[in-house]
Amino acid sequence: MKFTVKSAQQVARMVDVYSHYCPQPLSMQRFIDFGTKTGTEQSSFEFLRRELPVRLANIMMEMNQLPEPLLNVPSVTMVSNWYKKSFTEIIGFENSDGKDLDTLSTFADTLVVIRNRHANVVETMAQGVMELKDRYGEENMDTLQYFLNRFFTSRISIRMLINQHALLYGSQLANHPRHIGCIDPKCNVLEVVKDAYANARFLCEQYYLTAPELELITHNTHDNEEDISINSLRAVVENFPVDSTLPKLKVHICKGKEDLTIKLCDQGGGIPYNNINKLFEYMYSTAPSPSCADSGSAPLAGYGYGLPLSRLYAQYFQGDLVVSSVDGFGTDAYIYLKVLSNEANECLPIYNKTSARMYETDVVVSDWTSPPKSPQNSRTFSTLTRTYQPRT
Known part of the structure; x- marks a missing residue:
């Protein structure tokens, strides 16, 4: 039987209790081993019904520390309510029997409902931040930057856990027979880069009617790659006259002993030195802000979330995204990923006295x-x- 929380006070107390526990980071190797050797639906259920409330509660406590004007923005209130509802649904399984097949089935269905509920969290939170910025300007932006980095990292980790369970034990099928949940243990980085370029090129040609070619260079040999490619293609097209020959977008892929590095080089005119740090600020973009123009096709950039989120995806498993630029010439972006799966550990936010003081x-x-x-x-x-x- 599921435990039901009946009041907001009970939810708040449970959130406080679970926020005192530290999230348990997993390595990519542990994800793979669990999906192929050691894991069962029951053991996954036992882990997630404890771990998901901990991750939710940790970030919910940080959300409560946000400036009151932001918390009162309707879109942010909506996100907060989504988290409260999802937390309540998960702890409803706190005392459930993991051996009961109906319980396992209901749990899997509940996870899918939660995942779908949170599908538009990024866009909804972005809308709230834009509304706050329009009202109060740059006030509290440092606090927001700190929170959003942690909030979106937490979201990535929660969706990772839910997707793994749904694909391994739910009704949803993996995209490929060799996939372990949403993990491809034999991922072909070269093909991922080509696919990201193809998607970015399609968007670039749709808006600008042209796009630079790709030059791939490999040495020793999804999402974030595409966002960076879009920025590079747009910069090159806008930096050169119409009908001129566009310089190629060069991509180097190098596998070392510890790191897999992907380097993207464009000649899109570069970025002023003083703006480098701004690239990773939410709501900052080198492109015009998005508008509701009647052109029928939206601009490629201007939303301000592509690079910050790309870096979070890289950092999630101990990688990174670094940008360097020569103003007046072009920009290089470096994606660093761990070669060894046992070193690719989740990097998760923890709510404690140190993080509380940041607010x-x-x-x-x-x-x-x-x-x-x-x-x-x-x-x-x-x-x-x-x-x-x-x-x-």
Whole structure:
């Protein structure tokens, strides 16, 4: 029988209880081993009914620390309510019998419902941030940047767990027979890059009617790759006159002992040095802001989430995304991924006293005549006075 939470007070207490537990990070190798050797539907159920509430509660506690104006924005309130509902549904299985087939079936169905409910979280949260920015300008943007990085990383990890269970034990089938849930243990990076380029080229040609060619260079040898390609293609097209020969987008793929590195090089005019850090700020973009123009085809960029989310996907399993640029010439982007699956461990946010303090008010007093804006963080070049506010 499922345990039912009847009041908001009970939910809040349960969230507080689960937020005191630390999320348990898994390695890519553990995901693979569980899907092929050690895992069963019952053991997956036993793990997820404990782990999912912990991950949800940790990020829900951080959400409660956000500035009140943002929490009161309708779209953010909607996201918060989605999380509360999903948390309630998961802990409803807290005392359920993992050996009961009906319970396992209901649990799998519930996970799919939760996954579908959260499908538009990124867009909905982005809308809330845009509304807040329109009302209050740049106020609290540092706090928002900190929160959104952690919030979206948590979302990636939760969807990873849910997708694995749904594909291994639910009615949904994997995309390919060799896939272990949503993991392809024999992933062909070259084909992934080609596919990402094809998708980016299609969008570029749809909007600009042309696109640079791709030059692939391999040494020793999905989503984030495509976002970077779109930025590079758009930059090159906009940087060269109509009907001119566009320089190729060069992609180097190199497998070392520890890292698999993908380097993308374009000649799209580059990015000013002071704007490099801004590339990973939410709501910042080098393209015009998206509009509801009647052209029928939306701009390729302007939403401000492509690069920040791409970096989070890379960092999720201990990789990274780094951008360097020569203003007036072009930009290089480096994607670093772990070669060994046992070293590709989840990087998860933890709610504790340290993270809680990040949401307290900072008063930054500059002690430099002209502190550099980038790439140094402003706090490196200022005296920080922290104002402590009581947390409710």
